[in-house]
Amino acid sequence: MNTNKNSYTLIYATVMVVIVALMLALVSSSLKGIQTANVELDKKKQILSSLNISLEGQDAAALYDKYIVKELVINSKAEVLSDVKGDAFKLDYIKELAKKIEERQLPLYIAEVEGVTKYIIPLRGAGLWGPIWGYIALNEDRNSVYGTFFSHASETPGLGAEIAYPAFQQQFVGKRIFNDSNDFVSIAVMKAGQVSDKQDQIDAISGGTITSKGVEQMLLNCIGQYEAYLKISNGGTEE
Amino acid sequence: MSKLISDKTKAVFLGPLSKNNPITVQVLGICSALAVTAKLEPALVMGLSVTIIVAFSNVIISLLRNTIPNRIRIIVQLVVVAALVTIVSEILKAFAYDVSVQLSVYIGLIITNCILMGRLEAFAMSNKPWESFVDGLGNGFGYAWILVVVAFFRELLGSGTLLGLRVIPQAVYDAGYVNNGLMILPPMALILVACIIWVHRARNKELQEK
Numbered sequence: 001m002n003t004n005k006n007s008y009t010l011i012y013a014t015v016m017v018v019i020v021a022l023m024l025a026l027v028s029s030s031l032k033g034i035q036t037a038n039v040e041l042d043k044k045k046q047i048l049s050s051l052n053i054s055l056e057g058q059d060a061a062a063l064y065d066k067y068i069v070k071e072l073v074i075n076s077k078a079e080v081l082s083d084v085k086g087d088a089f090k091l092d093y094i095k096e097l098a099k100k101i102e103e104r105q106l107p108l109y110i111a112e113v114e115g116v117t118k119y120i121i122p123l124r125g126a127g128l129w130g131p132i133w134g135y136i137a138l139n140e141d142r143n144s145v146y147g148t149f150f151s152h153a154s155e156t157p158g159l160g161a162e163i164a165y166p167a168f169q170q171q172f173v174g175k176r177i178f179n180d181s182n183d184f185v186s187i188a189v190m191k192a193g194q195v196s197d198k199q200d201q202i203d204a205i206s207g208g209t210i211t212s213k214g215v216e217q218m219l220l221n222c223i224g225q226y227e228a229y230l231k232i233s234n235g236g237t238e239e
Numbered sequence: 240m241s242k243l244i245s246d247k248t249k250a251v252f253l254g255p256l257s258k259n260n261p262i263t264v265q266v267l268g269i270c271s272a273l274a275v276t277a278k279l280e281p282a283l284v285m286g287l288s289v290t291i292i293v294a295f296s297n298v299i300i301s302l303l304r305n306t307i308p309n310r311i312r313i314i315v316q317l318v319v320v321a322a323l324v325t326i327v328s329e330i331l332k333a334f335a336y337d338v339s340v341q342l343s344v345y346i347g348l349i350i351t352n353c354i355l356m357g358r359l360e361a362f363a364m365s366n367k368p369w370e371s372f373v374d375g376l377g378n379g380f381g382y383a384w385i386l387v388v389v390a391f392f393r394e395l396l397g398s399g400t401l402l403g404l405r406v407i408p409q410a411v412y413d414a415g416y417v418n419n420g421l422m423i424l425p426p427m428a429l430i431l432v433a434c435i436i437w438v439h440r441a442r443n444k445e446l447q448e449k
Contacts, residue, residue, distance in 0.1 A: 003305075003306065003307070003308045003309065004308060004309055004310065008308055009308040009310060009311055012306070012307070012308050012311070012315075013308075013311055013314070013315075016315060016318060017318070020318055020322045023322065023326075024322060024325055024326070027325075027326050027329050027330075028329055031329050031330070031332070031333040034333040034334070035329075035332050035333050035336075038332065038333065038336040039336075041336075042336060042337075042340070151340075156277065157275070157277040157278045157281060158277035158278055158393075158394075158397060158398055158423035159277075159423060206420060207420055207423060207424070
């Protein structure tokens with residue numbers, strides 16, 4: 001058979017593309033359900049990680065139902081739009097962030113750990129190579145940090161990717177996002193040796209400066225949206 | 240009947256592990272060798288994934304080798320590789336979600352690995368499926384062991400850990416030892432690969448250029 005004829009080449013290419021497309025579509029659609037479930041379970045695990053809850057050998061879905069007592073959808077003016085469980089979880093945070101700040105619907109998770117209320121704010125920002133995201137849990141005073149979780153799509157292993165490890169995340173515990181005069185200042189991520197006089201700070205990752213700054217920017221932007229809500233009963237200092 | 244593993248097949252398997260190593264001798268797949276070797280774990284998984292994909296795409300191309308039109312053979316090879324990589328990545332997402340999250344970038348990178356196209360073009364297009372499968376395994380392992388050696392030294396000296404576990408005791412740090420940050424940066428991968436090539440050539444005189 002002459003495999004160099006134009007007609008043969010064309011038919012070969014067409015048949016190949018159709019077969020491969022069918023195969024991929026089949027694989028993709030048959031695995032879709034399991035994958036979506038995985039993504040949702042992973043999101044629950046991430047939210048629980050910000051509460052410093054160990055997930056080793058535990059059923060994350062059950063733990064989530066146990067610890068997360070309320071899911072709120074609020075706006076930047078602190079008005080509660082929905083408190084039906086599941087609404088906040090299903091929100092597409094990335095789409096919301098693309099809207100104007102007044103129009104955004106913001107998910108807020110309220111947890112109860114050993115009888116004490118914690119507020120969990122989702123985070124989303126940019127690292128060096130791609131998106132970074134996470135969750136930050138605030139204490140009942142709506143000011144000091146209880147725990148954090150960060151992850152990333154493609155930061156450099158050993159450098160920017162270190163944000164996903166406890167050594168970096170544990171630094172945030174106890175830091176405050178409001179200063180003494182109750183202004184929102186977020187938390188600075190500084191090179192070792194540098195000191196911020198405006199706010200609480202943690203050490204950046206050496207060699208991962210752009211990712212570290214990305215985390216700083218992400219905290220400022222994302223927590224900033226919730227400023228009004230957090231101020232409602234921000235324990236610490238009085239006006 | 241010839242035995243299952245003939246001498247030729249054995250040579251096809253063992254060659255790429257040493258004298259015909261894809262990285263140190265053919266200098267293929269260097270790009271990913273630099274990208275994923277800062278830590279041991281991604282290097283291991285990358286080595287394994289490349290081995291599996293190279294072996295199976297070799298078999299598929301070898302089965303099709305007499306039907307592939309010459310002028311679009313590179314495209315056909317690319318489609319086979321891309322389809323396999325996509326399927327592997329989808330399966331990981333469904334059944335090993337944590338691993339797939341960690342490796343998303345690396346899995347995608349496999350498509351661009353020159354070893355795949357190199358083996359398909361140089362071997363699978365002109366050999367039978369079984370030999371091609373063995374050739375794929377050999378080249379995959381040849382690639383993997385270099386990656387693992389490089390990653391071992393980079394993680395040990397750069398972070399003081401192996402597979403994320405601390406191996407250099409705190410007492411050593413207290414005595415003034417510091418991790419070598421340069422090890423984590425890409426240039427050190429090049430230098431380490433060069434060191435391996437150096438040792439390799441010093442031991443195998445026939446590889447040295449006159």
